[in-house]
Amino acid sequence: MIRPQYYLRQSSEGLLAWDVRRLIELSRGFPVKPVDLSQVEELDETYWYDQEGDTPTCRSILQHMELVENASLEYPIILDQRGRVMDGMHRVCKAFREGRTAISAVRFAVTPEPCFVGRDPATLPYDE
Helix, strand or coil: CCCCCEEEECCCCCCEEEEHHHHHHHHCCCCCEEEEHHHCHHHHCCHHHCCCCCCCCHHHHHHHHHHHHHCCCCCCEEECCCCCEEECHHHHHHHHHCCCCEEEEEECCCCCCCCEECCCHHHCCCCC
16 A cells, blocks of 8 residues: 655646556556666756755655665656656665666656646645
8 A cells, every 4th residue: 555645746837746646546557668767857856855845854854765765666667758757756766876777667648637736735635
């Protein structure tokens, strides 16, 4: 069972949020292909700290480190139609840290519509 979590992206319409569990369900059966880690632009971005109010405190960094350590590379990451990571950054970080050059991925031909538009992340349903 996967914990409730969301992929968030800023837009001109406000914050867009996709339920990761829905992304997993929608991408089931997609072909799994290797993606070179050098193509994962998010490795050089403020991926987890790009929302207003997000601060890379020591505690939050340690929490991400624990998630990276416990991430399973058995599951492919999920990419949108442009090749941006929608799910799996902890797995990307783990693969990079282990010295791998590629990671398994599935990719949407057309990025699905977000589940929420313009909502504060704190108001998203995390207890389902």
